[in-house]
Amino acid sequence: MLEEQDGGELELPYWLTSTEEAANTTFLQMLRRLPRLLREAWLLAWRASPRTTAAVLTLQLAAGLAAALGLISVVGVFEGLLQAGPTPERVRAAVPSLVLLIVALAVRGLLSSAATAAHGRLSPMVYEAAEMRLLDLTTRVDLATFDDPEWRDAMERARDRGIMAAQQVVDHGIEVLTNVVGLAAAAGVLAVLHPALLPMLVLAVVPTGWAAVRSARLGYRSQLRLIAVWRRQRMLAYLLAAREPAGELRAFTVRRFLLAEVSRLLRISTKEEQRVVGRQVRTNLIGQALGGLATGLAYGMLCWLLWTDRMDLAAGGAAAYAINIGIGKLSEVAFTANRVYEQGLYFADFQGFSEMSEQHAEPSPDRRAPERFGEIRLDGVTFSYPDAERPAVKDVSLTLRRGQIIALVGENGSGKSTLAAVLAGLYRPQRGTVHWDGVDVTGLHPESIRERIAVVMQEPTRWPLSARLNIAIGRHDRPASLDQVRESARSGDAHEFVMELPREYETLLSRHFTDGADLSGGQWQRLAVSRAFHRDAPLLICDEPTANLDARAEHDVYRRLRDLAAGRTVVLITHRMASVREADRIYVLDHGSVIEEGDHDELMAADGLYAQLFTLQASAYQSA
DSSP states (O other), X not given: OOGGGOOTTSOOOGGXXXXXXXXXXXXXXXXXXXXXXXXXXHXXXXXXXXXXXXXXXXXXXXXXXXXXXXXXXXXXXXXXXXSSSOHHHHHHXXXXXXXXXXXXXXXXXXXXXXXXXXXXXXXXXXXHHHHHHHHHHHHHBOGGGGGOHXXXXXXXXXXXXXXXXXXXXXXXXXXXXXXHHHHHHHHHHHHHHOTTHHHHHHHHHHHXXXXXXXXXXXXXXXXXXXXXXXXXXXXXXXXXXXXXXXXXXXXXXXXXXXXXXXXXXXXXXXXXXXXXXXXHHHHHHHHHHHHHHHHHHHHHHHHHHHHTTSSOHHHHHHHHHHHHHXXXXXXXXXXXXXXXXXHHHHHHHHHHHHHHHHHHBOOOOSOOOOSSOSEEEEEEEEEOOTTOSSOSEEEEEEEEETXXXXXXXXXXXXXXXXXXXXXXXXXXXXXXXXXXXXXXXXXXXXXXHHTTEEEXXXXXXXXXXXXXXXXXXGGTTSOOOHHHHHHHHHHTTOHHXXXXXXXXXXXXXXXXXXXXXXXXXXXXXXXXXHHHHHHOOSXXXXXXXXXXXXXXXXXXXXXXXXXXTTTSEEEEEOXXXXXXXXXXXXXXXXXXXXXXXXXXXXXXXXTSHHHHHHHHHHHHHHHO
């Protein structure tokens, strides 16, 4: 059917692997795994809100008891109406049971409504708890974990489907509980009236449950067959409606061709969906036919019990009512159990990611780094990225003292940024040690180290916050006044362009929102420098801080950085050799190792790699 799609080369997306497993799971496999999934669903709900979860459980059980009481009262109603005597007397005899039935149904309705309300409060709380757990775990892992492809793949699966699946597992788990409670009420009444009716009740619903699971599996398999078609069709539909390709689409007159391709893919999808609907209808018809036959047998058993005087007529009427309710509840249990199983497969991705992230979480000792330091010393530090063939930093030893400007220079791939990340406490070396005033940083809480450091990245993150918060976020633990933020912006040469924004410091820096504004690359760079000034940390690490600035702005930033260095330590990473001439100490890296060190004059006299790079850049400026 799908040979026309030419999409065999497209692999199944990772976020549909659980749908593939659900499509190939047998009914018995689902039943075996269901109890564990339900237990995990309720544990997740309990962690999100014990009080609300307890309320849902209590209200559902109470509603089930009220339903059972209502079913039992039906027997009294039938006994009163079917007894001998005048009609008024029979009605009067049935009234007490009828009142009890009405009260039981009203109480059940109130309890069910209260349970639904509690469920409505619990469901978003579960989603919130699941998302916050994922974000907490993601931000707690060691930074090097982000370079592990297996962990990143697990994170993508957990983020794309796992969070929603966590919520839906709980939602469908509550539905299963609701239906099981109703089923238990009907089964309890049947057991009291006559035990032989119970197996007939189960027999009546098995075909319907089989049809529901089989129909769902047909849908899963159809989704797997169509995913390549859907992906291609949606990609083309997006390109037809997007702004970026609009000019080329018209210039090359490809509109009709692409419309025809989208139409062809939609036709394939339509035919496949029609085919699956037909098979699902046939499956449901078979299930309903077999279920109808089994239901007939159940009612036949009931009639036989009445015919042989093994059950009186009043009990028979109540039993017929209970059988009808029980069949409906069993059918709903089968359907919701299937949904729990499917979402449970995606929920397993969330759980797997959580366990993996716990194993990669950074150690967090109680001891905190000192507010100020006199010396930071690296001894034989080596760091390798996951699966890398050679270390990014190899056997590096250096010393940083308070008030110094330290420059790290070298060609691309020499390990400068990685070494800076080790200094910032973002990476933990596999070998060697880092000491702050003689204390090994492995014994210090990592966040306490980072709180003493300000970092200016080459490509700073463009936070979708106001201009004020983009600067003040550097000291999120201490509220900052607008005057303090303005002073930091002036230090980073950002105040003037911020004042030109529509709402000045309160302008949201994102075009994705109403009244938002965007900045140029150079403006974002200056905002990042302002954030570093605002952080007021004893160690400042600048990784190509002027990469997006013009010559005048670059000169101003370096002048301000020199002012900021008073009483602080500055680590400067740059390819512009003229910027490091005044550094107190320059370390030259090559393939992760320090091959030269000294001040500018010493390194020029050594006539090594530093002298070559400096002379090369200087000659380029002179020839220009």
